[in-house]
Amino acid sequence: MMTPSPTPSLTDTVQVGRGATVTRLGLGASVQGGLFQPVSEEDARAVFQAAWDAGIRFYDTAPWYGYGESEFRLGDFLQQKSGFTVSSKVGRLLREGIPPHPTQLDSDGNRAFKTDLPLNVIYDYSYDGVMRSFEETLQRMKLDHLDMVFIHDPDSVGVTAQELMQGAYQALVELREQGLVKGIGAGMNQWEMPHELLQAGDFDVFLLAGRYTLLEQHSMPFLQTCIEKGAKIIVGGVFNSGLLANPKPDAKYNYSQAPELMLQRALAIREVCELHGISIRAAAMQFPLAHPAVASVLLGVRTLKQLQSNLQDYQTPISADFWKELQHRGLIAEDFPFLPV
Numbered sequence: 285m286m287t288p289s290p291t292p293s294l295t296d297t298v299q300v301g302r303g304a305t306v307t308r309l310g311l312g313a314s315v316q317g318g319l320f321q322p323v324s325e326e327d328a329r330a331v332f333q334a335a336w337d338a339g340i341r342f343y344d345t346a347p348w349y350g351y352g353e354s355e356f357r358l359g360d361f362l363q364q365k366s367g368f369t370v371s372s373k374v375g376r377l378l379r380e381g382i383p384p385h386p387t388q389l390d391s392d393g394n395r396a397f398k399t400d401l402p403l404n405v406i407y408d409y410s411y412d413g414v415m416r417s418f419e420e421t422l423q424r425m426k427l428d429h430l431d432m433v434f435i436h437d438p439d440s441v442g443v444t445a446q447e448l449m450q451g452a453y454q455a456l457v458e459l460r461e462q463g464l465v466k467g468i469g470a471g472m473n474q475w476e477m478p479h480e481l482l483q484a485g486d487f488d489v490f491l492l493a494g495r496y497t498l499l500e501q502h503s504m505p506f507l508q509t510c511i512e513k514g515a516k517i518i519v520g521g522v523f524n525s526g527l528l529a530n531p532k533p534d535a536k537y538n539y540s541q542a543p544e545l546m547l548q549r550a551l552a553i554r555e556v557c558e559l560h561g562i563s564i565r566a567a568a569m570q571f572p573l574a575h576p577a578v579a580s581v582l583l584g585v586r587t588l589k590q591l592q593s594n595l596q597d598y599q600t601p602i603s604a605d606f607w608k609e610l611q612h613r614g615l616i617a618e619d620f621p622f623l624p625v
Contacts (some may be wrong), residue, residue, distance in 0.1 A: 290471070291570050292540055294598060295339035298579040300516045301467025301488035302460065304431040306369050309598060310342035311335045312520055312582040313580075317350020318398040320390070323586065325357065332361040334588050337447075338595055344518070344582055345425075346373035346436055346471075347417060351395075351403040352424055359425030371491075371589070372379060372470055373436035374417040374452065387440055407441045414455035429464045434471035434491050445480040453485050460488075460592050467553040473521070473538065475503035482506070487515055489579070494521030494538060496578070498564075499528055499550060501617045507577040516579040519572040528553070530569040552614055560606045565599035567606070574621045585602040 316328035332343070340403075343362070345354045355372060362368055385405045390396045410418070411574040418433065428536070435452045438444075449468075456468040470478050471491030478490045495503045497521055510517055523529040524546075525536040531550035533544045554564045572578045585591040610616045 286474055291602075292573060294595070295341075298516065300518075300579050301432065301465075304369055304466035304489075306342040306580040307340055308580055309331075309340055309595075310344055310518065310580045310582045310588070311340050312584040312607055313343060313345040313354045314349040315586045316357055317345075317348075317354030319349070319396065320398065320401045322398040324330040324575050327587075328357045329361055330588060331585060332358065335583075336365065338591075340523060341367060342369045342580055343369075344520075345420060346376075346434075347378055347424075347438060348373065348376050348397075348405065350379050350397045351401045351405070353397070353401055353420055355424040357395060358541075359427060363426060363583075368460055371427070371432035371434060371467075372421045372430055373434045374456075375407060375409045375422075375436040375438060375522050376415045377406045377413060378420070379406055381616040382406065388541045391441075392394055400559065407443075409435065409438050409443050410451040410458075414452045414461075415554055418455070418459060418513045422441045424533045431465070431535070432467040432469065432489055433459065433465050434469050434489075436471055437473070439477055443486060445477050448513045449479065449484050453481075457486070467516075469515070471518075471520075474607070475506040479509060480505040482509055482515055483512060487513075489518060490503050491518045491520055491582075493519075496526050496572055496575070497522050497524055497528065497557050498553060498568045498616065499546065501620075504617060504619075506556070507575055513575070517572075517577045517583060518577075518580050519578055520584070522572060524550075524570050531564070549615065553610065553614065556606065556609050556615065560603065560609070562600055562602055562606065564593070566600040567602060569594065569598050570600075571600055571616070571620075576621070596610060 290508050295307045297305040335485045382404050445505045459465045467488035469487045469489040473493045475495045525539050527535045527542045527550050531554050537546050557564045583594050
């Protein structure tokens, strides 16, 4: 039996882009914008503070999260701090007096983010739209720069990579040249378009949600190209919308009911976890960080209890024997690099 291997300290940092650094664990602030249910100002700040106290210094937000609520709240929290790294996103402008875009609505026809802010979304990935989005984020967050900026989910409204290169990309390059941004990239729930963008332009970092996880590794070609071009990956959605946190028949995958094939794969992974005496959540959190292209894993938590549980899982030692058994059963890629690299 091989001895357990420690994961990187959550306070270890990796450089991204032109001087930004991220802790190995970051906090994604979509929940603090009221995702699916309201979150009070006090509860949001308590999670931010607990993450800070644990040593997390990388925070990610977006105009989309709570229609500005997340940016307002995170910006207020960071006013009293220094030595942090913050990322936000472009492509959605917030405006009053317009109806909700269909992508804003949940399965019941209600806005996905539960907030009282009277704003709705206009998609705009043009040069001018990205510049306005960036400026408005700085105003909401009361900052004079952002460390990283991601083009946010352009595929959700059918915008192509070629269109992005002619519009959004040009704006981000200019912002980087002006020193207002240290790292530029895109954030999506797919890897194919980011791969296309990386081959077409000079990108620093990508936020890859749900596509490089313990459950699926089809994005390996993209990660390899990132290594070759010196780009980094921020991994979000390590639990694949909950399926890897607690595999069960009604679990979610990609925000919808988990397909039977994915459920059975997650159950098989959990079986190996149980044989080795570790939680599937610990394995899911630690898995992406072994890849040399991955700089950080983003956590999305609603409560202090969830944060504390995740931090404990992150620090659980996992032996190389565990990863080897997953490989033997065909549950992870054969060339997975064990921790520590």
